Every structure is written in structure tokens, then in C-alpha cells.
Amino acid sequence: MLTVHHLNNSRSQRILCALEELNLPYQIARYQRQPTMLAPPELKKIHPLGKSPVLEDNGLVLAESGAILEYLQETYDTAGQLKPADPQGKIDYRFWLHYAEGSLMPLLMMKLVFGSLGKPPVPFGFRTVGKLLGQGVQKSYLNKQIATHAQFIEQSLNGREWFAGDRFSMADIQMIFPVIALLARGGIDNLPNLARWKQRVEQRPSWQRAMTKGGPFSLPGA
Numbered sequence: 001m002l003t004v005h006h007l008n009n010s011r012s013q014r015i016l017c018a019l020e021e022l023n024l025p026y027q028i029a030r031y032q033r034q035p036t037m038l039a040p041p042e043l044k045k046i047h048p049l050g051k052s053p054v055l056e057d058n059g060l061v062l063a064e065s066g067a068i069l070e071y072l073q074e075t076y077d078t079a080g081q082l083k084p085a086d087p088q089g090k091i092d093y094r095f096w097l098h099y100a101e102g103s104l105m106p107l108l109m110m111k112l113v114f115g116s117l118g119k120p121p122v123p124f125g126f127r128t129v130g131k132l133l134g135q136g137v138q139k140s141y142l143n144k145q146i147a148t149h150a151q152f153i154e155q156s157l158n159g160r161e162w163f164a165g166d167r168f169s170m171a172d173i174q175m176i177f178p179v180i181a182l183l184a185r186g187g188i189d190n191l192p193n194l195a196r197w198k199q200r201v202e203q204r205p206s207w208q209r210a211m212t213k214g215g216p217f218s219l220p221g222a
């Protein structure tokens with residue numbers, strides 16, 4: 001039996017979506033974020049990093065959402081439903097699977113952290129300095145980086161419905177989390193391709209079932 005170790009409001013929503021796309025039976029072991037937004041310590045008993053998602057499959061323990069999605073595709077997607085077959089599609093598929101966590105998420109996490117330096121839990125006496133520091137880093141570095149990435153992703157969807165071509169794939173599932181974070185907190189307007197792509201994802205029954213089973217998804221702390 002497949003078990004998804006699922007932290008509420010987290011990247012493990014991706015895995016639920018993939019399992020729903022593949023129509024696989026699975027169970028969910030649920031974990032709630034602590035007030036700090038971190039995962040509870042029990043998750044470290046499943047995998048030493050204590051992050052979500054973790055997937056268990058007949059004694060195998062897998063972490064990292066991209067690696068889990070690739071595993072599910074290679075192991076269970078016998079019809080090749082969630083991976084393109086053409087050479088360019090395969091290159092794009094691999095690119096987005098890596099890019100989501102390797103390049104885009106670190107910038108969005110930095111945005112979250114540097115945007116929080118003027119607020120609790122930063123001690124009261126440090127908040128003014130923290131806020132100035134955070135604003136400085138965002139203005140001089142982060143916002144420009146995020147704008148470059150946002151334009152790149154937006155243009156990559158010109159004339160295509162999905163990240164790896166004309167069919168929905170694991171690459172789209174992997175991109176859901178950073179795109180939602182980018183649209184929510186990237187501070188960039190006018191990304192119509194991305195907004196339409198997000199709507200298409202949200203209309204998929206697999207995503208809707210993942211939300212029903214996994215719980216609301218609103219990315220307060222990603």
C-alpha cells in the first residue's frame with residue numbers, strides 16, 4: 001500500500017494530485033504544521049529530514065517531491081499518461097521537474113524570509129532594522145531575480161497549454177506549488193499565461209480530489 005506522509009498546506013498536495021491522476025489506491029498519514037510553520041518532530045521518524053512529502057511504498061521510503069513524482073511515473077504510469085514521449089517534450093519535462101525546486105522555490109522562500117524580518121518572531125527591538133534589511137535585499141536583488149524568472153516562465157507557456165507540451169504531465173504537478181507561491185507573493189502583475197495555466201490545473205478532477213483529501217491549500221508559509 002502507498003502511504004503519503006502529508007503535512008497540511010504543503011508540497012505533498014503534489015503527490016496526492018499525481019496519485020489521483022494515476023487512479024492509485026493510497027492512504028494518507030496526516031501531520032499538522034506547528035505554530036512556527038515547521039513540521040512536527042514525528043515526521044523525522046519517517047525520514048531524517050522531517051519534511052513533507054514522504055512516500056512509502058512497500059517498505060521503500062522516498063523524499064523530495066520531484067523524485068517522488070518521477071518514481072510514481074516510472075513505476076505506475078505504464079501507459080505513459082504523465083510524461084511526454086517526444087524528444088523536446090522529454091527535455092522540457094526534465095527541466096521543469098528540476099527547475100521548480102532547484103531555481104524557483106529558493107527565490108520564493110527568500111522572498112518570504114526577507115519579507116518577514118520586520119515581524120514576530122523577530123524580537124521587537126530588532127524589527128525596524130530587520131525590516132530595512134529585508135527591504136534592501138528585496139529591492140537590490142530578489143525582486144529583479146523573481147521578475148526575470150516570472151517573465152521566463154510566462155513566455156515558456158506562450159502557445160502551449162502545459163509545461164512539457166500539449167499534455168498535462170508530472171512537470172505541471174511539480175510546478176503547481178511554486179507558481180501558486182509566485183502569483184501569491186511574487187509581487188508581479190500581468191502574468192496571463194500563468195494565471196490561465198493555474199485555472200486549468202484547478203479545474204482538473206485530480207487536483208480537486210487532492211484538495212478535498214489533503215485539505216485547503218493557501219500557502220501562508222510554503
Ligand SMILES: N[C@@H](CCC(=O)N[C@@H](CS)C(=O)NCC(=O)O)C(=O)O
Nearest residue numbers: 010011038039051052064065101222
Ligand atoms: N524540496 C523539498 C522541500 C520539502 C519541504 O520543505 N517541505 C515543506 C512543506 S511544503 C516542509 O516540510 N516544511 C516543514 C518544515 O520545514 O519543517 C520537496 O520538494 O519535497
